[in-house]
Amino acid sequence: MSTFETIRTHRDGDLLVVTLNRPERLNAAPPAMFDEIRAAIGALEGVRAVLIAGEGRAFCSGADLMGGALAPGVDPGEATYKALTEHYSPAMLALAELGVPVVSSVRGAAAGIGCSLALAADFVVASETAYFLQAFVNIGLVPDGGASWMLPRLIGRARAAEMMMLGERVPAEKALDWGMVHKVVADDALDAEALALAKRLAAGPTRALGGIRRNLHAALDGSYAEALQREAEVQREMRGTADSMEGGMAFLQKRKAEFRGR
Structure with missing residues (x-):
């Protein structure tokens, strides 16, 4: 895998594991970290699922405020705007548009942009120490990283307001009770639980899982009629995949399907 400065990546079969790797800073994320995340998930040849974790005792304590917007002589508003629009937001969009399922493994703090990153996964596995x-x-x-879009859809407006306006x-x-995590x-x-789930997804029908991701994201803003039409179109696409044929044959032959991601 490529060498990065703020993250580690490695392949575990069909699974790509991305580990935030600044444990001495509780994985506080400078803009460069999100550039590296975007680069890592942008090269997914042969990858059928992604697992995102944090090294050490925290997932991510938020954006790194050292330098950047706090540097002497820098307009903090413009610096923050540039960091979001040129680094953090493009990475979050790339993650949302992935054609494979994503799992996040959260230990300790998932704060600020780190919270948004964790919750952007399809499945969030959290340890008892996580918050x-x-x-x-x-x-x-104000919250960023897509939090104001994501949280009301995950937990409802009242709980999102509680979380964002009280800052607790x-x-x-x-x-888990609110439905934020799996x-x-x-x-x-x-580590073992998150890895097992990610590997299970990596062994699944990749094209169909990607189609499910697309439908779920689009359904959050579309009408019921639009969802029905989109499902029909994506289903037509999936019917032509090798995994769909294998799934049907396995069902008829009363055996476990062996999906290949095609």
């Missing part, structure tokens, strides 16, 4: 935080209001700012931690168990596990079981 999710939108603390922007505490420093007179949402512990893992509360996040599963909460013991801290020492997190």
